[in-house]
Amino acid sequence: MSAPGANRQWRLRRYPVGRLAEDDLALHVEPVPAPAEGQMLVRVLFVAMDPAIRAFMRPQPGYRAGVAPGEPVTGMVLGEVVESRCPGREVGEVVSGFGAWSDYVVGSEAQFAPVPIELGHELSAYTHVLGTSGLTAHHGLTRVGAIAPGDQVLVSAASGAVGSLAGQMARILGAGRVVGIAGGAEKCRLAVERYGYDDCVDYKAGADLVAALRVALPHGIDLCFENVGGSALQAAMANLRPGARVALCGMISQYDKSDPEPGPANLWNLVVHGARIEGFRISTTLGDRARTRAVLACIAGWIRAGMLNHDVDLRDGFDQIPHAFAALSTGRHRGRLVVRIHEPRCGGRG
Numbered sequence: 001m002s003a004p005g006a007n008r009q010w011r012l013r014r015y016p017v018g019r020l021a022e023d024d025l026a027l028h029v030e031p032v033p034a035p036a037e038g039q040m041l042v043r044v045l046f047v048a049m050d051p052a053i054r055a056f057m058r059p060q061p062g063y064r065a066g067v068a069p070g071e072p073v074t075g076m077v078l079g080e081v082v083e084s085r086c087p088g089r090e091v092g093e094v095v096s097g098f099g100a101w102s103d104y105v106v107g108s109e110a111q112f113a114p115v116p117i118e119l120g121h122e123l124s125a126y127t128h129v130l131g132t133s134g135l136t137a138h139h140g141l142t143r144v145g146a147i148a149p150g151d152q153v154l155v156s157a158a159s160g161a162v163g164s165l166a167g168q169m170a171r172i173l174g175a176g177r178v179v180g181i182a183g184g185a186e187k188c189r190l191a192v193e194r195y196g197y198d199d200c201v202d203y204k205a206g207a208d209l210v211a212a213l214r215v216a217l218p219h220g221i222d223l224c225f226e227n228v229g230g231s232a233l234q235a236a237m238a239n240l241r242p243g244a245r246v247a248l249c250g251m252i253s254q255y256d257k258s259d260p261e262p263g264p265a266n267l268w269n270l271v272v273h274g275a276r277i278e279g280f281r282i283s284t285t286l287g288d289r290a291r292t293r294a295v296l297a298c299i300a301g302w303i304r305a306g307m308l309n310h311d312v313d314l315r316d317g318f319d320q321i322p323h324a325f326a327a328l329s330t331g332r333h334r335g336r337l338v339v340r341i342h343e344p345r346c347g348g349r350g
Contacts, residue, residue, distance in 0.1 A: 161336035311335025
């Protein structure tokens with residue numbers, strides 16, 4: 001399988017101020033990289049747009065290396081192996097992992113894991129429900145949140161990539177009542193009608209969020225799956241039940257702010273209710289590939305049984321990446337936002 005002579009990349013032109021503007025990114029073209037011993041060359045098919053990527057476009061990004069101006073932006077990609085100097089990978093395999101926003105990337109066996117296409121779904125599903133979004137929702141509910149039958153569950157960003165799955169999985173796993181928080185009437189409608197929430201609180205409606213949650217979850221919160229932070233987390237903390245768990249997955253409200261809002265100011269409620277809050281990253285669990293495959297097989301079973309709706313907002317074209325990522329922070333998408341830049345050559349379905 002031959003590779004073209006040029007490799008397009010989207011690089012960071014400058015650190016964004018506030019929301020990312022499309023001209024904060026610059027198109028760069030370089031030769032297709034050659035894999036060294038122990039590496040593979042991956043032709044990228046899909047690039048996932050994740051809010052957390054914005055957090056790494058700053059001088060002090062957090063838990064992993066950030067992207068400095070002049071460097072390629074990286075995120076979760078799915079592609080096919082077109083050249084392998086890696087004993088554990090063969091040409092034609094479909095793999096996923098963290099890589100540059102580019103036509104081709106090189107990486108090691110540890111960096112790119114095989115995608116279980118034998119589960120029989122469209123390749124785009126492996127960027128979402130059968131990829132890191134589904135794994136994040138499942139891990140946050142089961143391992144971090146220790147969900148139990150009858151739990152009163154709150155999920156913020158309820159119609160987003162992870163939240164739309166977390167609410168449905170909570171129901172499948174036996175939650176007593178599942179309530180979401182989302183921005184706008186349409187997103188709240190989707191949360192209830194498509195993603196199975198009992199109720200959804202519109203934080204843009206201007207009501208007191210603490211009081212609104214008290215109405216939606218009158219018995220309090222046993223498990224909060226937190227994606228937003230800020231005022232959403234503070235409102236959840238005000239409504240905890242004894243022994244509550246907060247699974248902190250993301251802080252979407254903070255990523256593009258120069259001066260993040262403080263808080264929550266009511267952490268004392270953890271003491272009052274004997275509750276706990278725990279942050280987690282799904283990237284730290286992907287090394288356990290046997291468990292990852294078992295969880296994905298379980299999720300695939302839920303899909304086959306008609307228990308789990310999943311939406312991929314698929315945009316086409318390498319040139320659409322800056323526009324798609326800029327749209328991510330405005331909420332003008334449904335489910336997980338993914339850009340398809342190539343069709344598969346080696347097999348699988350797009």
